[in-house]
Amino acid sequence: MDNSILSERQENIQSLIALPATHITESDRAVYIARASAGEDVRAYGHNRLQLDGFLNVWDTDTRIAYGPLATRWYIRSAFHHGKRWTVTIVSPVGDHQQVTIHLDIAPHPVHETHYPAYAARVLLSLVNHCSAFNLDPVAQLNNSHH
Amino acid sequence: MQANLIAISAIAAIDYTTMRASAARIDSLACEVTATLRSHHAPPILSAVIDHAARQLRDAVSLGTAQESHARYLASVLDVALAWVESH
Numbered sequence: 001m002d003n004s005i006l007s008e009r010q011e012n013i014q015s016l017i018a019l020p021a022t023h024i025t026e027s028d029r030a031v032y033i034a035r036a037s038a039g040e041d042v043r044a045y046g047h048n049r050l051q052l053d054g055f056l057n058v059w060d061t062d063t064r065i066a067y068g069p070l071a072t073r074w075y076i077r078s079a080f081h082h083g084k085r086w087t088v089t090i091v092s093p094v095g096d097h098q099q100v101t102i103h104l105d106i107a108p109h110p111v112h113e114t115h116y117p118a119y120a121a122r123v124l125l126s127l128v129n130h131c132s133a134f135n136l137d138p139v140a141q142l143n144n145s146h147h
Numbered sequence: 148m149q150a151n152l153i154a155i156s157a158i159a160a161i162d163y164t165t166m167r168a169s170a171a172r173i174d175s176l177a178c179e180v181t182a183t184l185r186s187h188h189a190p191p192i193l194s195a196v197i198d199h200a201a202r203q204l205r206d207a208v209s210l211g212t213a214q215e216s217h218a219r220y221l222a223s224v225l226d227v228a229l230a231w232v233e234s235h
Contacts, residue, residue: 122227123196130203130220141199 170208173221177201180228189231193224200224 131141181194200221207213 123193123224126220126223126227127196127199130200130216133216 170205173201174205180225184228184231187232189228193228193231196224197221197228 127141131137177197181197184194184197185191200217200223204213204217204221207217
């Protein structure tokens with residue numbers, strides 16, 4: 001992803017933020033941010049309810065609960081789930097666009113199933129940001145934390 | 148549970164130069180928090196990252212290399228844990 005695309009998305013987000021709150025619903029905002037920030041990368045997950053917008057926020061489009069902002073240095077490029085396994089790829093928006101892909105085993109919850117990835121994404125981004133600052137491998141760090 | 152989370156957040160938020168004496172308390176409270184999260188069926192990744200953040204902070208304090216970012220890291224993941232507890 002080149003800088004011009006990122007810049008355009010940033011401008012789109014800024015223009016949205018500048019809109020009077022009364023002119024846009026939370027649902028519109030979620031969709032707009034998703035499109036503006038993630039472009040073709042945006043997808044809906046978790047029974048088409050949870051949206052990882054790939055840049056700023058995680059939105060539950062059913063409850064309209066926002067879980068962001070997530071990070072300023074990294075963003076979620078994609079997230080797929082197969083059963084209870086999620087594959088989340090996080091990408092640095094600058095420099096060499098380093099990508100970190102982490103597999104998450106998240107057991108389904110009888111009620112809050114779709115909220116799991118939102119919380120997971122939040123702590124995952126904290127992990128990656130910390131590891132980036134200290135030149136650590138987040139995957140190795142995470143694996144070590146399980147042992 | 149919430150009181151413990153807030154307590155750890157408070158510890159993690161203070162200046163790193165004063166955290167040396169609190170390292171053991173960070174460890175014990177982090178263990179309690181993660182155990183409680185597991186009992187509440189929180190995402191395993193939540194406990195794993197809290198464990199990691201607590202260990203990073205504890206090790207850095209022990210080595211004398213702790214920075215404010217260590218505390219911010221732990222505080223940020225504890226905020227997520229607190230949000231989980233409050234919403235479940």
